[in-house]
Amino acid sequence: xxxxxxRGGRVLDPVAGLDVQADVLIEDGRIAGLxxxxxxxxxxxxxxxxxxxxxxxxxxxxxxxxxxxxYKEDIGSGGRAAVAGGxxxxxxxxxxxxxxxxxxxxxxxxxxxxxxxxxxxxxxAAATKGLKGEVMTEMVAQRAAGAVAFSDDxxxxxxxxxxxxxxxxxxxxxxPIIVHAEDCSLVAGGVVNEGPISTKLGLPGNPNxxxxxxxSRDIMLASETxxxxxxxxxxxxxxxxxxxxxxxxxxxxxxxxxxxxxALTDAATLGFDTNAKMAPPLRSQKDCEACVQGLVDGTLxxxxxxxxxxxxxxKEVDFIEAPCxxxxxxxxxxxxxxxxxxxxxxxxxxxxxxxxxxxxxxxxAGGSLSVGDVADVVVIDPEREWTYDPVKGYSKSxxxxxxxxxxxxxxxxxxxxxRLVYDVERGVLHP
Amino acid sequence: MIGRDLLGIEDLxxxxxxxxxxxxxxxxxxxxxEVKKVPGLRGRTIINLFFESSTRTRTSFxxxxxxxxxxxINFSSSSSSLTKKExxxxxxRTLAAMDPDAVVVRHAVSGVPRRIADALECPVINAxxxxxxxxxxxxxxxxxxxxxxxxxxxxxxxxxxxxxHSRVARSNIYGxxxxxxxxxxxxxxxxxxxxxxxxxxxxxxxxxxxxDGVDVIMMLRxxxxxxxxxxxxxxxxxxxxxxxxDAKLAYAKADAIVMHPGPVNRGVELSPTIADGxxxxxxxxxxxxxxxxxxxxxxxxxxxxx
Numbered sequence: 162x163x164x165x166x167x168r169g170g171r172v173l174d175p176v177a178g179l180d181v182q183a184d185v186l187i188e189d190g191r192i193a194g195l196x197x198x199x200x201x202x203x204x205x206x207x208x209x210x211x212x213x214x215x216x217x218x219x220x221x222x223x224x225x226x227x228x229x230x231x232y233k234e235d236i237g238s239g240g241r242a243a244v245a246g247g248x249x250x251x252x253x254x255x256x257x258x259x260x261x262x263x264x265x266x267x268x269x270x271x272x273x274x275x276x277x278x279x280x281x282x283x284x285x286a287a288a289t290k291g292l293k294g295e296v297m298t299e300m301v302a303q304r305a306a307g308a309v310a311f312s313d314d315x316x317x318x319x320x321x322x323x324x325x326x327x328x329x330x331x332x333x334x335x336x337p338i339i340v341h342a343e344d345c346s347l348v349a350g351g352v353v354n355e356g357p358i359s360t361k362l363g364l365p366g367n368p369n370x371x372x373x374x375x376x377s378r379d380i381m382l383a384s385e386t387x388x389x390x391x392x393x394x395x396x397x398x399x400x401x402x403x404x405x406x407x408x409x410x411x412x413x414x415x416x417x418x419x420x421x422x423x424a425l426t427d428a429a430t431l432g433f434d435t436n437a438k439m440a441p442p443l444r445s446q447k448d449c450e451a452c453v454q455g456l457v458d459g460t461l462x463x464x465x466x467x468x469x470x471x472x473x474x475x476k477e478v479d480f481i482e483a484p485c486x487x488x489x490x491x492x493x494x495x496x497x498x499x500x501x502x503x504x505x506x507x508x509x510x511x512x513x514x515x516x517x518x519x520x521x522x523x524x525x526a527g528g529s530l531s532v533g534d535v536a537d538v539v540v541i542d543p544e545r546e547w548t549y550d551p552v553k554g555y556s557k558s559x560x561x562x563x564x565x566x567x568x569x570x571x572x573x574x575x576x577x578x579x580r581l582v583y584d585v586e587r588g589v590l591h592p
Numbered sequence: 593m594i595g596r597d598l599l600g601i602e603d604l605x606x607x608x609x610x611x612x613x614x615x616x617x618x619x620x621x622x623x624x625x626e627v628k629k630v631p632g633l634r635g636r637t638i639i640n641l642f643f644e645s646s647t648r649t650r651t652s653f654x655x656x657x658x659x660x661x662x663x664x665i666n667f668s669s670s671s672s673s674l675t676k677k678e679x680x681x682x683x684x685r686t687l688a689a690m691d692p693d694a695v696v697v698r699h700a701v702s703g704v705p706r707r708i709a710d711a712l713e714c715p716v717i718n719a720x721x722x723x724x725x726x727x728x729x730x731x732x733x734x735x736x737x738x739x740x741x742x743x744x745x746x747x748x749x750x751x752x753x754x755x756x757h758s759r760v761a762r763s764n765i766y767g768x769x770x771x772x773x774x775x776x777x778x779x780x781x782x783x784x785x786x787x788x789x790x791x792x793x794x795x796x797x798x799x800x801x802x803x804d805g806v807d808v809i810m811m812l813r814x815x816x817x818x819x820x821x822x823x824x825x826x827x828x829x830x831x832x833x834x835x836x837x838d839a840k841l842a843y844a845k846a847d848a849i850v851m852h853p854g855p856v857n858r859g860v861e862l863s864p865t866i867a868d869g870x871x872x873x874x875x876x877x878x879x880x881x882x883x884x885x886x887x888x889x890x891x892x893x894x895x896x897x898x
Contacts, residue, residue: 357790361602363702363723363759366786432710433703477679479701481722 163579164188166201167540170209174216175513176529185214187536190579195532205581207574209540215512216528217249217537217575219519220490222314222339222393222417222465225251225282227273228266229258234470234557236270239490240278241555242468244583246490247572249537250281250520250527251468255292256315262287262298264306271307279575279582279591281537283309283523288327288338294318297327304334309523312339314393315440319345321378328388337391337415337522340379342400343441347371352481354427354442362430364480367442373399380407383414391522392416394467396441398451405460415522417465418452420489420496421562425449429562435476435483436560439469457505462518466493470558488561491554495568498543502569508543540574545585547571555589594894597709597716600725601766609770612887613735619886622659623879632890633662636693641683641708642668642719643699648854649719649728652878653696656885662693662893680704684711694893697721702759715892723757728888729853730763732880734771736873737808739880740849745772750802750844752778752834753812753861754819755795756785760853761812765791778802779812779834782823799834803844809871810851811836811861827860837863841871849873 165187172183172195179195186194186204225239234242236253243251253270255261261270267284274282286308290296292315300311311331318324318340331338348371353359355366376392380403383390395401395416407414421439426449429437437443455461469486476483497515500506506514516539520528526535546569551559575583582591593608601609622630638657642650650666657664667687684707687695694715697705702722709716720726738744749768755761755777768775769792777788778796788795796802803809816827824830836850850862850871858864866872 355786357787360756360785360787360790361762363721363725363762368786433706474679474682477681479680479699479707480703481701 164204170214237277243280255287440485498570615887620883633660
């Protein structure tokens with residue numbers, strides 16, 4: 162088995178609380194040593210001078226579109242985009258075609274991942290059959306097949322009774338129930354954040370209230386049931402406050418935030434660019450700042466991209482017709498590094514948000530660089546400047562609000578299970 | 593303004609609006625001649641691209657183009673592939689390949705003219721997009737008020753009805769504000785969009801307060817079929833609270849004028865005595881619509897090559 166020595170980087174391990182200049186030795190798929198001046202021996206050497214060495218990033222919210230919508234993305238292309246963006250593991254949502262509401266789909270996804278994806282793939286199964294919000298899925302069988310969490314993401318379980326049962330039942334297997342928290346009756350067809358900008362554009366607004374009302378409901382249900390609730394893509398200051406208070410009360414709520422909700426506001430929709438259309442929508446400056454603050458103070462556990470590929474022809478329609486969602490895997494590192502550069506997040510806290518916390522929420526290996534741990538490692542050059550051209554990226558789709566942007570910071574090497582799968586100069590190497 | 597797009601009043605300066613209005617006065621004179629045709633746009637091709645049917649606006653643009661001797665082609669959703677959810681940009685590229693000199697776009701969703709303009713070299717004129725803007729409507733409204741009142745500056749204008757879903761309201765808010773008028777909006781709170789004050793207007797939920805002492809009352813069309821029961825309980829209640837009748841009109845200035853972008857729901861927004869009565873300038877608006885559209889086409893598309 163291979164040996165890799167990552168030499169001379171700034172090692173960031175949130176689990177050990179480590180932020181030191183050191184070498185990292187990888188052997189047989191595990192972290193074999195960490196310290197100054199390790200001998201290379203026959204190991205392949207990665208020069209990490211000026212770079213950060215961190216546990217591989219874990220994105221707990223992506224849409225890989227396979228099975229069924231391979232023209233947008235597939236598990237292989239999504240996995241390549243992941244490792245090129247510094248992610249060694251991604252958790253894929255269940256809104257495929259067919260929906261992942263059956264263990265056979267989970268098995269299929271895992272088989273395809275083994276054959277085609279350089280990144281680890283963790284299937285998230287549907288919480289209800291067909292994402293219809295009515296009948297719960299076979300959670301025990303899905304868990305046994307390899308599902309790591311349950312979610313009707315993209316859809317919402319609007320029936321509070323069904324949501325209560327899903328949370329109650331999930332306690333048997335103790336995995337997170339991930340909610341896309343929007344009250345559909347309040348969204349009411351809204352396609353941009355409700356506020357001065359929706360009024361100016363004359364587009365139907367999606368109010369903060371839609372998220373706040375559903376997060377309130379689900380926190381109460383989580384409190385009552387004791388289940389693990391995870392709130393996906395938090396976008397409003399109200400939701401951040403609700404989650405903060407719930408955690409203070411000891412309710413089992415975790416939460417994620419996307420790079421786009423941390424970096425962009427609804428001002429990005431002023432030109433009617435459908436690549437700025439997502440659900441929940443880009444919000445106001447106040448909401449954006451609250452999300453950053455939530456990440457800084459730990460109310461929001463992790464960054465998750467909600468990577469949502471859509472084909473060009475699907476986005477080249479009017480703003481109401483266009484599907485929601487943007488790419489995220491290949492731009493998350495530079496976009497969120499801006500928070501480090503702005504002094505809002507320490508590098509170690511950033512790595513915790515990009516890696517450790519998601520691994521822990523999903524109860525998976527990774528997120529740490531302790532000797533003996535699985536060697537999922539990323540090397541980040543925080544200063545490397547580059548221009549993002551999604552056409553040249555690994556995703557099959559190009560729907561990114563950062564197309565053509567000059568970005569700073571990039572993954573330069575990505576190692577999954579001790580194998581170098583991505584190198585910025587040579588591209589994706591395996592499989 | 594040659595070569596530019598007209599996507600919204602928001603993008604125009606006061607001087608540009610006044611240039612269009614002044615040019616419209618000259619164009620209006622053409623419509624009063626025995627031979628209603630001048631060669632200004634001879635040899636130019638104008639495409640009316642209507643994704644949303646609108647006989648009135650399309651006809652107005654068509655007459656405007658023809659009075660300037662342009663070749664006007666109508667491309668509407670019922671007679672093309674547009675109903676098949678063709679990509680908007682594909683449509684734009686297809687049209688671009690036919691080398692039009694201007695494209696007039698109407699769409700039920702905000703932003704489509706902007707997206708098409710981004711993809712086309714020639715000027716694009718917004719003939720109404722969703723609840724965003726309807727610039728030529730606002731220009732014809734401004735022209736009408738200027739003719740009737742002699743000025744815009746210092747007037748007070750009340751726009752009444754479904755502000756949330758109205759492109760006419762937004763374009764007029766920008767237009768009247770830029771020319772120095774005070775703009776008020778009024779309607780049930782369910783029809784006043786969030787943060788409307790950010791557009792520089794004062795919002796009212798009582799008709800009487802809104803029209804108190806105003807010079808101009810602009811009544812918007814209520815989409816009764818779509819909105820009754822959702823944004824207001826019934827047409828009867830809407831008419832009783834926000835319909836304009838003689839009693840309510842008495843709160844405005846004695847010489848106030850009443851406008852409506854048409855078509856009027858008689859007995860809903862306007863009592864028939866007002867729609868056909870002295871304060872109504874509705875037909876002047878229609879007449880000015882042709883002149884304003886001639887001016888816009890002429891100013892953006894320029895003189896025909898020698």
